[in-house]
Structures are given as structure tokens and as C-alpha cells.
Amino acid sequence: MTKLRVALVAHHANPEWGSEPLIGWQWAQFLDPLVDLILVTHVRNRPAIGRARPLEGALHTIDTEQLAARVNRINDRFLPKSAVLNRSFLEALSLRAFDREATRIIAALHATKAIDIIHRVSPISVRATTRLGSLGIPLVLGPLNGGLTTAPGFPAIAATERAWLQRLRGLSGLTDWRHETFRGARSLFVATRAARAALPSSERARAILQSENGVDLARFPAVPPRSGPGLRVLYLGRLLPCKGVRFVLEAVARIPECHGVTLDIVGDGPDRELVEMYLRDPRLRGRVHYHGAVPVLAVPSHMAACDVLCLPSVRESGGGVVLEALATARPVIVMNYGGPAELVSREWGVALDAGSDEELVSGLVNACLDLGRDPERRVRLGNAGRAEVERQHSWEHRATGMVKHYEQILAAKQEGSMPCRR
Numbered sequence: 001m002t003k004l005r006v007a008l009v010a011h012h013a014n015p016e017w018g019s020e021p022l023i024g025w026q027w028a029q030f031l032d033p034l035v036d037l038i039l040v041t042h043v044r045n046r047p048a049i050g051r052a053r054p055l056e057g058a059l060h061t062i063d064t065e066q067l068a069a070r071v072n073r074i075n076d077r078f079l080p081k082s083a084v085l086n087r088s089f090l091e092a093l094s095l096r097a098f099d100r101e102a103t104r105i106i107a108a109l110h111a112t113k114a115i116d117i118i119h120r121v122s123p124i125s126v127r128a129t130t131r132l133g134s135l136g137i138p139l140v141l142g143p144l145n146g147g148l149t150t151a152p153g154f155p156a157i158a159a160t161e162r163a164w165l166q167r168l169r170g171l172s173g174l175t176d177w178r179h180e181t182f183r184g185a186r187s188l189f190v191a192t193r194a195a196r197a198a199l200p201s202s203e204r205a206r207a208i209l210q211s212e213n214g215v216d217l218a219r220f221p222a223v224p225p226r227s228g229p230g231l232r233v234l235y236l237g238r239l240l241p242c243k244g245v246r247f248v249l250e251a252v253a254r255i256p257e258c259h260g261v262t263l264d265i266v267g268d269g270p271d272r273e274l275v276e277m278y279l280r281d282p283r284l285r286g287r288v289h290y291h292g293a294v295p296v297l298a299v300p301s302h303m304a305a306c307d308v309l310c311l312p313s314v315r316e317s318g319g320g321v322v323l324e325a326l327a328t329a330r331p332v333i334v335m336n337y338g339g340p341a342e343l344v345s346r347e348w349g350v351a352l353d354a355g356s357d358e359e360l361v362s363g364l365v366n367a368c369l370d371l372g373r374d375p376e377r378r379v380r381l382g383n384a385g386r387a388e389v390e391r392q393h394s395w396e397h398r399a400t401g402m403v404k405h406y407e408q409i410l411a412a413k414q415e416g417s418m419p420c421r422r
Contacts, residue, residue, distance in 0.1 A: 004406055005113065006035040007106045009120040009132065011098050013041040015052040018296055019320070021045070023212055024122040025052070030214075030399035032056050035406075038109060040102045062101045064094045095123055103131045110137060117406045124212055126190065126198045133184015138409050140402075141182070142189030143212035147198025150242060151314040151337040153355035160241045186409050192317060192339050211343065213320035214395040220327035222386045223304040225379055230260025231372035234306035234330075236299065236321050237313075239269030244312035244335070246274055247357070251364035253283040261287070261368050266302050268293040303328040307378060308371055311340060312352065312360055319343050323393050326385030331378055333367045335360065343393075348385030 008031060013024030028039045029052075037057030041049075046061050106118060118132050119140040126146040133139045150158040182188060182203045190196045191212040196204050226232065235248050245265060252263045265275055265288065275290055294302065303309070309325035310333045319340040325332050326348055334340035336351035344351050350367045354360035371378055391397075 003034070003036045004116045004403070004410070005038070006031065006406065007038045007040060007109070007115050007118045007137075009040045009102050009106075009118065009130075010122040011042050011095060012045070012122045013039065014045045014048045016048040016296055018299075019318075020122055020124050022296060023124070023214075023320070025049070026214060026216065026395050027119075027121045027399070028055060028057075029053060030395040031402065034399055034403050038106075038115070040105060042098060060105050062098050062105070064097045064101075067093060067097050095128055099130050099132070103135065106132065106137070107135055110135065116410060119402070119406075121212075124191075126195045129181045130184070133181065138186040138406075138413060139184055140187045140189070140406070140409070141185045143191040143195075143210050144189065145191040145195045145212050145317045145339070148192070148194040148315055148317045148338050151335065151354075153359075154314045154357065156357075157241045157314055186413075187405065192342055194317065194338065210398075211319070211323075211339070211393065213318055213323050213393075214398045215323045215327040215389050215393055217327060217390065217394050217396070220300050220303065220324050222327070222329040222383075225329070225375065225382065226305070226307055230262065231368055232305065232307045233261060233263045233368060234266070234302060234309050234325075235263065235311065236266040236302060236309065237311060239265075239267050239271035239275060241271060242313055242315040244314060244360070245271055246278075247312045247360050247364060248310050249275065249278040249284070249288065250361050251368060252287065253278070253281055254361070254365050255368060257283075257287065259369060259372055261372055263288045264291065264302065264306060265289070266291045266294055266299075299324065300328070303330060306330060308333060308368075310364065310368075311335075312364060313338065313340065314360075316340055322349075323389055326382075327389040327393075329382035329386040331371065331381035331385060333364065333371075345384075345388075348381045348388055 008028055010024030010027060012021040013028055014021035015025045028037065031037055032055050037055065038060065039055060039057060040060045043061040043063040049059065106115060109115060115137050117140060118137050120130055120132055124145050126144040182200060188203060188207050189210050190207045191210065196207050196209065199207060233252065235245050237243050239245055248263060252261055255261045278284055279288055279290060303325055308331050309321065311321060312335045314335055314337065316338045322332050322334060322340050322343050332344055332349040334344050334349065334351055336353045341351050352360060352363035352367065354363050
């Protein structure tokens with residue numbers, strides 16, 4: 001049977017980086033054996049892709065670095081104090097330039113040999129526009145994510161996260177500047193309910209809900225639980241105020257040392273000084289181990305070494321690290337808000353309701369004490385989480401399901417109708 005010819009557009013697709021770049025790469029490597037793949041990505045990803053498993057399909061890269069350099073020079077000269085707005089402006093220009101060139105490349109390839117499907121997986125942002133739908137080739141968008149604000153009750157974090165800029169972005173919903181993007185898409189996936197709500201109202205009913213994250217089960221096998229007393233907690237992620245590492249630190253500090261609760265922190269970012277301050281706290285001496293940022297390939301070993309993953313983020317649209325912990329058969333503790341709350345059930349984790357810093361810290365203390373006292377419960381939660389990931393969150397499942405969706409789109413196109421919405 002002839003494979004479908006699919007152009008996968010992923011501005012970010014890098015096997016050596018985490019978050020969105022890794023998502024783009026996972027789509028590429030797991031779709032590659034199933035379709036005749038054309039990967040269109042940014043030139044900065046080429047070296048890492050060259051060091052990874054070779055793709056059977058074609059690779060096309062786009063270079064927007066000269067544009068970025070010019071904009072940076074203008075910014076440094078005229079608007080040196082507006083770093084946040086400058087980065088946002090630069091990113092918008094870069095993405096538009098990338099999309100314009102991706103559209104040109106795919107049009108040229110299609111003229112030589114027909115492309116069946118275009119699938120744009122990155123940029124992930126629900127606000128990112130595209131011209132790809134103008135080519136007359138069925139376009140799949142997503143899963144898209146975004147549109148999430150800081151959880152109510154955390155004004156200090158909302159201030160550090162520049163809530164005013166989030167509200168400014170939210171004004172986009174009052175215009176129709178994205179309608180052309182979505183009208184040109186045959187199919188539209190969104191990762192969360194917040195992302196669906198951020199769509200133009202005319203598009204929400206047809207959006208298919210599916211997390212943008214998945215797990216490579218070969219990289220994250222189920223690992224037997226650690227033997228021994230106590231509870232080894234892991235925080236893994238960027239050290240951003242919204243991700244809540246300070247809540248985890250404060251919770252562990254409040255738990256008496258006799259309970260044997262320790263904390264490993266993996267990651268780097270603006271809250272690093274806060275972490276280093278807590279490391280000097282007498283309550284935490286010898287109980288907190290800070291590892292800094294680690295390569296993507298080192299993440300599985302940190303997952304395997306912990307008893308529970310803790311990510312009490314008050315603004316987290318995704319949650320890939322949550323799925324990686326579940327795949328390793330480790331329970332998770334998260335905030336009952338945003339992307340992680342849509343991935344976690346009480347069958348395999350703890351989702352905390354909290355409306356203030358104090359409520360969240362208290363909830364973390366109780367959750368850690370409960371799990372520390374009950375290793376059998378940790379095993380049950382871990383096994384249930386692994387089963388859930390195998391059932392619907394592996395990258396194999398994502399890729400095979402998406403290929404079936406492509407086929408559905410093409411069958412509906414031949415019949416002169418739209419594919420059914422799941």
C-alpha cells in the first residue's frame with residue numbers, strides 16, 4: 001500500500017531540547033515509518049537532527065536568523081528597556097517569516113509530486129497564524145495549546161508573569177485575525193479546554209481535544225519502586241515562578257526530618273537564587289539536592305530514582321513531565337488547574353485544590369506525608385499511571401491515531417464532505 005505523503009511543519013523540532021522542540025521531533029520520528037514524510041523545520045535544529053536517528057523522509061530547513069539579527073540591532077538601539085515586548089515582537093516576525101517560506105517550499109514540492117496532507121505541529125500556540133491553508137492541500141493544525149492565565153488566588157505570581165501582557169494577548173479574541181488560519185484548516189486539535197476556549201467562537205465546536213504531549217515508552221520504561229524508608233520527591237522543570245518550586249521547597253521544609261522526606265530539583269531558570277537560598281535553610285540541610293539543568297537523555301534516570309513527581313504549577317498549559325513520570329510508574333502531585341489537571345486522575349495521582357499560597361503549601365505537606373506513609377498506595381498509583389500512558393499517551397498511539405485521521409480526511413475529501421469530528 002502506498003504511504004501517504006505528509007508535510008510535517010514544525011518550527012521547533014529538536015531531539016536534544018525539551019518542551020515544544022522535543023514534541024516537534026517526536027511527531028517527526030514516530031510518523032516517519034508510517035508515512036512518506038517531509039519535515040520542514042528551522043535551520044537551528046539541523047545539527048541535533050543529524051546526530052539523532054536518521055529520518056527516512058526528506059528534511060527541509062528554514063533560516064530566519066538574519067531577520068532576527070536585524071531586529072535585535074534595531075531593538076538594542078531604540079528600545080533597549082523593553083525586553084519582553086522586543087522578544088514577543090521578534091518571535092512574531094520570525095514565525096511569520098518561517099511560515100511564509102514553509103508555504104513556498106511545500107507549494108514547490110506539491111507541484112513536483114502531490115502532497116496528501118500538511119500537518120503543522122509547531123508553533124504550538126493557539127495564537128500562531130499560518131498561510132498553509134491557502135495551498136488547497138488538506139491542513140491539520142495542532143494540537144494547539146495556550147490561553148491559560150495564572151490560577152486565581154496567586155496575585156504575586158501573576159504579577160511576575162506579567163499578567164498585563166497576558167491580557168493584552170487575550171484581546172486577540174476580539175478580532176478576526178486568526179479566522180483565516182482556522183478556515184483554511186481541514187482539522188483542528190487542541191490540547192486543553194483552555195486552548196479550546198481561546199479559539200474564535202466559530203471554531204470551538206469542531207476542535208478535537210488531545211494533549212500535545214506524549215511519551216516514548218522505550219525511553220521511559222516502567223521502573224520498580226525504590227526500596228527503603230522515607231519519600232524521595234522530584235521537581236523537574238524550569239525554575240519559573242509559575243511552576244511553583246518554592247511551594248515544594250517550603251512544604252518539605254515544614255515536614256519534620258523524622259519523616260524522611262527529601263527533595264531532588266532538576267532544572268534551571270529565574271528562581272535558581274530562591275532555590276539556593278532554601279539550600280541554606282537549616283530545616284533543609286542535607287534533604288534537598290539541586291542538580292541544575294540536565295540533558296534530555298538524563299531525565300529518565302531522575303524519574304526512576306524518585307518516589308513521586310511534584311509539579312504544583314499555577315499556570316501550566318502542558319504537562320509532558322507528568323506523563324513521563326506516569327510512564328515510569330511514579331505517582332504525581334499537581335495543582336488541580338490547567339494542563340496537568342486534565343492528565344491526572346485520583347487513580348494515579350493527587351490534584352490539589354488551592355486558592356492561596358498557604359493552601360497550596362499545606363496541601364503539598366499533607367500529600368507528601370500521606371504518600372510517604374503508604375508505599376503500597378504509591379505502587380498502585382504508579383501502576384495505574386503506567387497503564388493509562390500505555391492506553392492513550394504513547395507516541396506510538398499518537399502517530400498511528402493521527403495517520404488514521406489523515407486517511408479519514410482524505411476519504412471524506414473524495415466523498416466531497418468533511419471528516420467526522422470526534
